[in-house]
Amino acid sequence: MQFTDIYRRMTERSMQEPTLLLLTALADAPRHGYALIQEIAAISGGRVRMRTGTLYGALDRLLQQGLIRVESEEVVDGRARRTYALADAGRTALAAEADRLRAVVAEADRRLTVIRPRIKGAFA
Amino acid sequence: MTISDTALRAALRLYPAGYRRDRGEELAAVFADSTAGAGRAGALREAYDLGAYGLRLRTGLTSAGLPGRALAMAAPFAVGAAAGHAGLVLVITAFDGLPDPRAGGGTWLLLALLSMLPVVAVLGVLSGSWKPARMLALPAVTVVPVVGVLGYWAATREMPNLSLFARMSAFSVPSALWGLTVPSAPADLLGRVTWGRRLLVLAGFLFGVVQSVLPGRTYFGTAGVLAPLPLLAAAVAVVAYVGVRRGQVLPLALLVALAPSALGIFVVAVGDALGTGGIMLPFALVVVAGVVVVLRLTRPKASEVGGLSRAAE
Secondary structure, X not given: OOHHHHHHHHHXXXXXXXXXXXXXXXXXXXXXXXXHHHHHHHHOOOOOOOOXXXXXHHHHHHHHHOOEEEEEEEEEOOEEEEEEEEOHHHHHHHHHHHHHHHHHHHHHHHHHHHHHHHHHHHHO | OOHHHHHHHHHHHOOOHHHHHHHHHHHHHXXXXXXXXXXXXXXXXXXXXXXXXXXXXXXXXXXXOHHHHHHHHXXXXXXXXXXXXXXXXXXXXXXXXXXXXXXXXXXXXXXXXHHHXXXXXXXXXXXXXXXXXXXXXXXXXXXXXXXXXXXXXXXXXXXXXXXXXXXXXXXOHHHHHHHHHHHHOOHHHHOOOXXXXXXXXXXXXXXXXXXXXXXXXXXXXXXXXXXXXXXXXXXXXXXXXXXXXXXXXXXXXXXXXXXXXXXXXXHHHHHHHHOHHHHHHHHHHHHHHHXXXXXXXXOOOHHHHHHHHHHXX
Protein backbone atom coordinates (compact mmCIF):
# COMPACT_ATOMS: atom_id res chain seq x y z
CA MET A 1 0.00 0.00 0.00
CA GLN A 2 1.37 3.43 -0.97
CA PHE A 3 1.84 6.20 1.62
CA THR A 4 -0.78 8.27 -0.25
CA ASP A 5 -3.31 5.46 0.19
CA ILE A 6 -2.52 5.16 3.90
CA TYR A 7 -2.92 8.92 4.34
CA ARG A 8 -6.20 8.89 2.40
CA ARG A 9 -7.59 6.00 4.44
CA MET A 10 -6.51 7.75 7.64
CA THR A 11 -8.18 11.06 6.79
CA GLU A 12 -11.03 10.17 4.43
CA ARG A 13 -12.63 6.86 5.22
CA SER A 14 -16.12 7.66 4.02
CA MET A 15 -17.83 9.59 1.24
CA GLN A 16 -18.21 13.32 1.91
CA GLU A 17 -21.76 14.32 2.87
CA PRO A 18 -22.42 16.65 -0.12
CA THR A 19 -21.32 13.86 -2.47
CA LEU A 20 -23.51 11.30 -0.71
CA LEU A 21 -26.54 13.63 -0.76
CA LEU A 22 -26.07 14.54 -4.43
CA LEU A 23 -25.67 10.94 -5.57
CA THR A 24 -28.68 9.92 -3.46
CA ALA A 25 -30.76 12.72 -4.99
CA LEU A 26 -29.93 11.41 -8.46
CA ALA A 27 -30.35 7.71 -7.62
CA ASP A 28 -34.01 7.39 -8.67
CA ALA A 29 -34.24 9.94 -11.50
CA PRO A 30 -32.24 12.54 -13.45
CA ARG A 31 -32.70 16.07 -12.09
CA HIS A 32 -31.78 19.66 -12.96
CA GLY A 33 -29.95 22.13 -10.67
CA TYR A 34 -32.80 23.63 -8.67
CA ALA A 35 -34.59 20.27 -8.35
CA LEU A 36 -31.36 18.89 -6.83
CA ILE A 37 -31.30 21.69 -4.24
CA GLN A 38 -34.90 20.88 -3.27
CA GLU A 39 -34.30 17.13 -3.23
CA ILE A 40 -31.20 17.45 -1.04
CA ALA A 41 -33.13 19.60 1.43
CA ALA A 42 -35.87 16.94 1.54
CA ILE A 43 -33.44 14.00 1.94
CA SER A 44 -31.58 15.73 4.78
CA GLY A 45 -34.83 16.71 6.52
CA GLY A 46 -34.16 20.38 5.83
CA ARG A 47 -30.74 20.27 7.51
CA VAL A 48 -28.71 20.84 4.33
CA ARG A 49 -29.72 23.73 2.09
CA MET A 50 -27.17 23.74 -0.73
CA ARG A 51 -26.51 27.10 -2.40
CA THR A 52 -26.02 27.53 -6.14
CA GLY A 53 -22.22 27.99 -6.09
CA THR A 54 -21.70 25.07 -3.71
CA LEU A 55 -23.99 22.87 -5.80
CA TYR A 56 -22.15 23.57 -9.05
CA GLY A 57 -18.78 23.10 -7.35
CA ALA A 58 -19.87 19.60 -6.32
CA LEU A 59 -21.52 18.88 -9.71
CA ASP A 60 -18.35 19.88 -11.60
CA ARG A 61 -16.25 17.61 -9.38
CA LEU A 62 -18.61 14.65 -9.80
CA LEU A 63 -18.70 15.23 -13.58
CA GLN A 64 -14.93 15.25 -13.70
CA GLN A 65 -14.76 12.08 -11.58
CA GLY A 66 -17.24 10.42 -13.94
CA LEU A 67 -19.75 9.71 -11.15
CA ILE A 68 -22.53 11.69 -12.87
CA ARG A 69 -23.23 12.74 -16.46
CA VAL A 70 -25.33 15.34 -18.25
CA GLU A 71 -28.55 13.64 -19.32
CA SER A 72 -30.03 16.46 -21.43
CA GLU A 73 -29.89 20.17 -22.19
CA GLU A 74 -33.08 22.05 -22.93
CA VAL A 75 -34.70 25.48 -22.71
CA VAL A 76 -37.78 25.61 -20.45
CA ASP A 77 -39.76 28.89 -20.21
CA GLY A 78 -36.86 30.70 -21.86
CA ARG A 79 -34.39 29.34 -19.28
CA ALA A 80 -31.43 27.06 -19.98
CA ARG A 81 -31.82 23.80 -18.09
CA ARG A 82 -29.31 20.98 -17.89
CA THR A 83 -30.39 17.68 -16.38
CA TYR A 84 -27.91 15.49 -14.54
CA ALA A 85 -28.03 11.72 -14.08
CA LEU A 86 -26.10 9.11 -12.12
CA ALA A 87 -23.37 7.42 -14.19
CA ASP A 88 -22.57 3.73 -13.73
CA ALA A 89 -19.50 4.59 -11.62
CA GLY A 90 -21.67 6.82 -9.43
CA ARG A 91 -24.25 4.07 -8.95
CA THR A 92 -21.48 1.66 -7.89
CA ALA A 93 -19.93 4.21 -5.52
CA LEU A 94 -23.33 5.01 -3.95
CA ALA A 95 -24.14 1.31 -3.51
CA ALA A 96 -20.75 0.72 -1.84
CA GLU A 97 -21.28 3.67 0.52
CA ALA A 98 -24.81 2.46 1.35
CA ASP A 99 -23.36 -1.00 2.19
CA ARG A 100 -20.74 0.60 4.41
CA LEU A 101 -23.32 2.74 6.24
CA ARG A 102 -25.66 -0.27 6.58
CA ALA A 103 -22.86 -2.28 8.22
CA VAL A 104 -22.12 0.56 10.66
CA VAL A 105 -25.82 0.92 11.57
CA ALA A 106 -26.19 -2.85 12.04
CA GLU A 107 -23.17 -2.88 14.35
CA ALA A 108 -24.53 0.10 16.30
CA ASP A 109 -27.90 -1.67 16.70
CA ARG A 110 -26.22 -4.89 17.81
CA ARG A 111 -24.16 -3.14 20.47
CA LEU A 112 -27.15 -1.13 21.71
CA THR A 113 -29.15 -4.37 22.02
CA VAL A 114 -26.36 -5.92 24.09
CA ILE A 115 -26.10 -2.97 26.44
CA ARG A 116 -29.85 -2.26 26.88
CA PRO A 117 -30.64 -5.34 29.02
CA ARG A 118 -27.61 -4.51 31.19
CA ILE A 119 -28.91 -0.98 31.76
CA LYS A 120 -32.41 -2.29 32.50
CA GLY A 121 -30.90 -4.89 34.87
CA ALA A 122 -29.00 -2.20 36.75
CA PHE A 123 -32.22 -0.34 37.56
CA ALA A 124 -34.32 -3.44 38.29
CA MET B 1 -32.84 46.39 -12.00
CA THR B 2 -33.29 44.74 -8.59
CA ILE B 3 -30.54 44.16 -6.07
CA SER B 4 -30.82 40.46 -6.87
CA ASP B 5 -30.05 41.13 -10.57
CA THR B 6 -27.12 43.36 -9.68
CA ALA B 7 -25.71 40.79 -7.27
CA LEU B 8 -26.12 38.02 -9.85
CA ARG B 9 -24.34 40.02 -12.55
CA ALA B 10 -21.49 40.86 -10.18
CA ALA B 11 -21.16 37.22 -9.12
CA LEU B 12 -21.16 35.92 -12.70
CA ARG B 13 -18.50 38.44 -13.67
CA LEU B 14 -16.11 36.59 -11.34
CA TYR B 15 -16.31 33.43 -13.47
CA PRO B 16 -13.83 32.63 -16.25
CA ALA B 17 -15.32 33.74 -19.57
CA GLY B 18 -15.43 30.21 -20.99
CA TYR B 19 -17.30 28.81 -18.02
CA ARG B 20 -19.69 31.78 -18.03
CA ARG B 21 -20.48 31.19 -21.71
CA ASP B 22 -21.05 27.50 -21.09
CA ARG B 23 -22.98 27.63 -17.80
CA GLY B 24 -23.93 31.28 -17.18
CA GLU B 25 -27.59 30.93 -18.19
CA GLU B 26 -27.99 27.74 -16.21
CA LEU B 27 -26.45 29.31 -13.08
CA ALA B 28 -28.70 32.37 -13.51
CA ALA B 29 -31.79 30.16 -13.77
CA VAL B 30 -30.94 28.20 -10.59
CA PHE B 31 -30.07 31.47 -8.82
CA ALA B 32 -33.44 32.95 -9.80
CA ASP B 33 -35.34 29.88 -8.54
CA SER B 34 -33.31 29.75 -5.31
CA THR B 35 -33.80 33.41 -4.47
CA ALA B 36 -37.49 33.66 -5.41
CA GLY B 37 -39.11 35.19 -2.31
CA ALA B 38 -35.87 34.92 -0.33
CA GLY B 39 -35.54 38.65 0.37
CA ARG B 40 -32.57 40.93 -0.03
CA ALA B 41 -30.33 39.21 2.53
CA GLY B 42 -31.08 35.78 1.08
CA ALA B 43 -30.26 36.96 -2.45
CA LEU B 44 -26.98 38.50 -1.30
CA ARG B 45 -25.96 35.30 0.55
CA GLU B 46 -26.74 33.27 -2.57
CA ALA B 47 -24.79 35.70 -4.77
CA TYR B 48 -21.84 35.57 -2.36
CA ASP B 49 -21.75 31.77 -2.62
CA LEU B 50 -22.09 31.93 -6.40
CA GLY B 51 -19.28 34.49 -6.70
CA ALA B 52 -17.05 32.49 -4.35
CA TYR B 53 -17.25 29.50 -6.69
CA GLY B 54 -16.37 31.77 -9.62
CA LEU B 55 -13.24 32.89 -7.78
CA ARG B 56 -12.39 29.27 -6.99
CA LEU B 57 -12.65 28.43 -10.69
CA ARG B 58 -10.38 31.33 -11.55
CA THR B 59 -7.73 30.37 -8.98
CA GLY B 60 -7.98 26.61 -9.52
CA LEU B 61 -9.04 26.14 -5.89
CA THR B 62 -12.03 23.97 -6.74
CA SER B 63 -12.61 20.58 -5.19
CA ALA B 64 -11.82 19.03 -8.59
CA GLY B 65 -8.44 20.80 -8.97
CA LEU B 66 -5.09 19.68 -7.58
CA PRO B 67 -4.43 22.91 -5.56
CA GLY B 68 -7.87 22.74 -3.92
CA ARG B 69 -7.41 19.09 -2.99
CA ALA B 70 -3.92 19.82 -1.63
CA LEU B 71 -5.26 22.68 0.51
CA ALA B 72 -8.00 20.44 1.90
CA MET B 73 -5.46 17.73 2.70
CA ALA B 74 -3.17 20.24 4.44
CA ALA B 75 -6.01 22.05 6.26
CA PRO B 76 -6.01 19.97 9.50
CA PHE B 77 -2.25 20.46 9.90
CA ALA B 78 -2.50 24.16 8.98
CA VAL B 79 -5.28 24.99 11.43
CA GLY B 80 -3.27 23.36 14.22
CA ALA B 81 -0.03 25.06 13.20
CA ALA B 82 -1.72 28.48 12.99
CA ALA B 83 -3.03 28.07 16.53
CA GLY B 84 0.33 26.79 17.77
CA HIS B 85 2.21 29.62 16.09
CA ALA B 86 -0.07 32.58 16.74
CA GLY B 87 -2.25 31.69 19.68
CA LEU B 88 0.26 30.22 22.07
CA VAL B 89 3.10 32.60 21.23
CA LEU B 90 0.87 35.64 21.52
CA VAL B 91 -0.40 34.44 24.88
CA ILE B 92 3.20 33.87 26.04
CA THR B 93 4.21 37.29 24.70
CA ALA B 94 1.28 38.83 26.51
CA PHE B 95 2.27 37.18 29.79
CA ASP B 96 5.88 38.29 29.27
CA GLY B 97 4.74 41.88 29.40
CA LEU B 98 2.35 41.51 32.31
CA PRO B 99 4.84 42.38 35.09
CA ASP B 100 4.58 46.04 34.07
CA PRO B 101 1.75 47.26 36.36
CA ARG B 102 1.28 50.45 34.32
CA ALA B 103 0.21 48.46 31.27
CA GLY B 104 -3.43 49.16 30.49
CA GLY B 105 -5.73 46.38 31.68
CA GLY B 106 -8.10 46.89 28.75
CA THR B 107 -5.27 46.44 26.24
CA TRP B 108 -4.21 43.17 27.83
CA LEU B 109 -7.79 41.94 27.88
CA LEU B 110 -8.11 42.76 24.16
CA LEU B 111 -4.78 41.06 23.50
CA ALA B 112 -5.87 37.92 25.31
CA LEU B 113 -9.21 37.83 23.47
CA LEU B 114 -7.64 38.32 20.03
CA SER B 115 -4.97 35.74 20.78
CA MET B 116 -7.70 33.24 21.49
CA LEU B 117 -9.19 33.37 17.94
CA PRO B 118 -6.89 30.70 16.43
CA VAL B 119 -7.25 28.64 19.60
CA VAL B 120 -11.05 28.77 19.34
CA ALA B 121 -10.74 27.75 15.68
CA VAL B 122 -8.62 24.72 16.53
CA LEU B 123 -10.92 23.72 19.40
CA GLY B 124 -13.84 23.88 16.96
CA VAL B 125 -12.09 21.48 14.58
CA LEU B 126 -11.11 19.12 17.40
CA SER B 127 -14.75 19.03 18.48
CA GLY B 128 -15.82 18.13 14.94
CA SER B 129 -16.72 21.41 13.20
CA TRP B 130 -14.80 23.32 10.53
CA LYS B 131 -17.14 26.32 10.79
CA PRO B 132 -15.23 28.28 13.50
CA ALA B 133 -11.94 27.76 11.65
CA ARG B 134 -13.46 28.95 8.36
CA MET B 135 -15.12 31.95 10.00
CA LEU B 136 -12.30 33.01 12.33
CA ALA B 137 -9.29 32.37 10.08
CA LEU B 138 -9.46 35.65 8.21
CA PRO B 139 -10.05 37.91 11.25
CA ALA B 140 -7.38 35.98 13.16
CA VAL B 141 -4.87 36.47 10.35
CA THR B 142 -5.73 40.15 10.02
CA VAL B 143 -5.38 40.96 13.68
CA VAL B 144 -2.09 39.15 14.32
CA PRO B 145 0.13 42.16 13.42
CA VAL B 146 -2.29 44.46 15.30
CA VAL B 147 -1.96 42.23 18.35
CA GLY B 148 1.83 42.43 18.04
CA VAL B 149 1.72 46.24 17.95
CA LEU B 150 -0.71 46.39 20.87
CA GLY B 151 1.52 44.04 22.86
CA TYR B 152 4.55 46.20 22.15
CA TRP B 153 2.65 49.35 23.08
CA ALA B 154 1.29 47.81 26.28
CA ALA B 155 4.78 46.73 27.35
CA THR B 156 6.75 49.84 26.34
CA ARG B 157 4.13 52.59 25.97
CA GLU B 158 5.67 53.38 22.56
CA MET B 159 4.53 52.59 19.04
CA PRO B 160 6.98 50.42 17.07
CA ASN B 161 8.78 52.06 14.14
CA LEU B 162 8.24 50.86 10.57
CA SER B 163 11.16 48.41 10.66
CA LEU B 164 9.99 46.79 13.89
CA PHE B 165 6.41 46.65 12.61
CA ALA B 166 7.66 44.90 9.43
CA ARG B 167 9.62 42.47 11.62
CA MET B 168 6.49 41.73 13.68
CA SER B 169 4.47 41.24 10.50
CA ALA B 170 7.18 38.97 9.06
CA PHE B 171 7.04 36.92 12.23
CA SER B 172 3.31 36.41 11.61
CA VAL B 173 3.78 35.28 7.96
CA PRO B 174 3.52 31.54 8.77
CA SER B 175 0.47 32.05 10.94
CA ALA B 176 -1.20 34.16 8.24
CA LEU B 177 -0.53 31.62 5.47
CA TRP B 178 -1.60 28.68 7.61
CA GLY B 179 -4.73 30.57 8.65
CA LEU B 180 -5.63 31.28 5.02
CA THR B 181 -5.33 27.58 4.13
CA VAL B 182 -8.62 26.70 5.81
CA PRO B 183 -10.97 29.22 4.11
CA SER B 184 -9.12 28.66 0.80
CA ALA B 185 -9.77 24.91 0.89
CA PRO B 186 -13.00 23.78 -0.82
CA ALA B 187 -15.61 23.30 1.92
CA ASP B 188 -16.97 20.09 0.42
CA LEU B 189 -13.54 18.44 0.74
CA LEU B 190 -12.98 19.33 4.40
CA GLY B 191 -15.66 16.85 5.36
CA ARG B 192 -16.03 15.07 8.68
CA VAL B 193 -13.34 15.55 11.30
CA THR B 194 -12.03 12.00 11.75
CA TRP B 195 -9.59 10.87 14.45
CA GLY B 196 -6.88 10.85 11.81
CA ARG B 197 -7.58 14.51 11.06
CA ARG B 198 -7.59 15.33 14.79
CA LEU B 199 -4.13 13.77 15.07
CA LEU B 200 -2.96 15.93 12.17
CA VAL B 201 -4.36 19.01 13.94
CA LEU B 202 -2.39 18.12 17.08
CA ALA B 203 0.75 17.42 15.04
CA GLY B 204 0.34 20.82 13.37
CA PHE B 205 -0.18 22.48 16.75
CA LEU B 206 3.05 21.01 18.13
CA PHE B 207 4.90 21.99 14.95
CA GLY B 208 3.55 25.54 15.20
CA VAL B 209 4.57 25.84 18.85
CA VAL B 210 8.09 24.48 18.28
CA GLN B 211 8.57 26.56 15.15
CA SER B 212 7.48 29.79 16.79
CA VAL B 213 8.39 29.60 20.47
CA LEU B 214 12.15 29.33 19.93
CA PRO B 215 12.63 32.41 17.72
CA GLY B 216 9.76 34.13 19.52
CA ARG B 217 11.49 33.85 22.88
CA THR B 218 14.56 35.54 21.44
CA TYR B 219 12.47 38.54 20.40
CA PHE B 220 12.06 37.71 16.73
CA GLY B 221 15.75 36.80 16.31
CA THR B 222 17.19 34.39 13.74
CA ALA B 223 15.90 30.84 13.91
CA GLY B 224 19.29 29.13 13.99
CA VAL B 225 17.88 26.07 15.73
CA LEU B 226 15.54 25.49 12.81
CA ALA B 227 17.93 26.43 10.02
CA PRO B 228 17.46 23.06 8.25
CA LEU B 229 13.74 23.82 7.84
CA PRO B 230 14.11 26.03 4.72
CA LEU B 231 16.33 23.33 3.22
CA LEU B 232 13.69 20.73 4.03
CA ALA B 233 11.02 22.98 2.47
CA ALA B 234 13.16 23.41 -0.66
CA ALA B 235 13.45 19.61 -0.92
CA VAL B 236 9.68 19.30 -0.43
CA ALA B 237 9.19 21.96 -3.15
CA VAL B 238 11.15 19.82 -5.62
CA VAL B 239 9.20 16.69 -4.62
CA ALA B 240 5.95 18.70 -4.91
CA TYR B 241 6.88 19.86 -8.41
CA VAL B 242 7.52 16.28 -9.52
CA GLY B 243 4.33 15.17 -7.77
CA VAL B 244 2.23 17.88 -9.44
CA ARG B 245 3.59 16.85 -12.84
CA ARG B 246 2.34 13.35 -12.05
CA GLY B 247 -1.00 14.60 -10.72
CA GLN B 248 -0.30 13.58 -7.10
CA VAL B 249 -1.85 15.59 -4.26
CA LEU B 250 0.18 14.59 -1.20
CA PRO B 251 3.53 16.23 -2.18
CA LEU B 252 1.74 19.53 -2.86
CA ALA B 253 -0.13 19.22 0.45
CA LEU B 254 3.19 18.73 2.24
CA LEU B 255 4.51 21.88 0.57
CA VAL B 256 1.41 23.83 1.60
CA ALA B 257 1.91 22.61 5.18
CA LEU B 258 5.63 23.39 5.46
CA ALA B 259 6.18 26.39 3.16
CA PRO B 260 4.67 29.02 5.53
CA SER B 261 7.19 28.09 8.19
CA ALA B 262 10.12 28.28 5.78
CA LEU B 263 8.90 31.59 4.35
CA GLY B 264 8.57 33.17 7.81
CA ILE B 265 12.08 32.09 8.79
CA PHE B 266 13.43 33.25 5.42
CA VAL B 267 11.95 36.71 5.83
CA VAL B 268 13.21 37.18 9.39
CA ALA B 269 16.64 35.62 8.73
CA VAL B 270 17.36 37.62 5.56
CA GLY B 271 16.13 40.76 7.31
CA ASP B 272 18.57 40.13 10.16
CA ALA B 273 21.42 39.56 7.73
CA LEU B 274 20.69 42.82 5.90
CA GLY B 275 20.49 45.00 8.99
CA THR B 276 17.86 47.08 10.73
CA GLY B 277 15.91 48.32 7.72
CA GLY B 278 16.66 45.24 5.62
CA ILE B 279 13.60 43.38 6.78
CA MET B 280 11.59 45.30 4.17
CA LEU B 281 13.43 43.60 1.27
CA PRO B 282 12.53 39.95 1.94
CA PHE B 283 9.07 41.07 3.07
CA ALA B 284 8.62 42.80 -0.31
CA LEU B 285 10.00 39.70 -2.09
CA VAL B 286 7.40 37.49 -0.42
CA VAL B 287 4.62 39.94 -1.33
CA VAL B 288 5.81 40.15 -4.97
CA ALA B 289 6.09 36.34 -5.16
CA GLY B 290 2.55 36.07 -3.77
CA VAL B 291 1.21 38.53 -6.36
CA VAL B 292 2.96 36.63 -9.19
CA VAL B 293 1.48 33.32 -7.98
CA VAL B 294 -2.02 34.86 -7.75
CA LEU B 295 -1.71 36.42 -11.24
CA ARG B 296 -0.58 33.09 -12.71
CA LEU B 297 -3.40 31.25 -10.97
CA THR B 298 -6.06 33.72 -12.07
CA ARG B 299 -5.25 33.38 -15.76
CA PRO B 300 -8.21 31.75 -17.54
CA LYS B 301 -7.64 28.01 -17.75
CA ALA B 302 -8.89 26.91 -21.15
CA SER B 303 -8.02 23.29 -20.39
CA GLU B 304 -10.09 23.24 -17.20
CA VAL B 305 -13.17 24.79 -18.83
CA GLY B 306 -12.70 22.52 -21.82
CA GLY B 307 -12.34 19.56 -19.47
CA LEU B 308 -15.63 20.39 -17.81
CA SER B 309 -17.35 20.78 -21.15
CA ARG B 310 -15.96 17.46 -22.31
CA ALA B 311 -17.09 15.80 -19.09
CA ALA B 312 -20.53 17.30 -19.57
CA GLU B 313 -20.89 15.92 -23.07
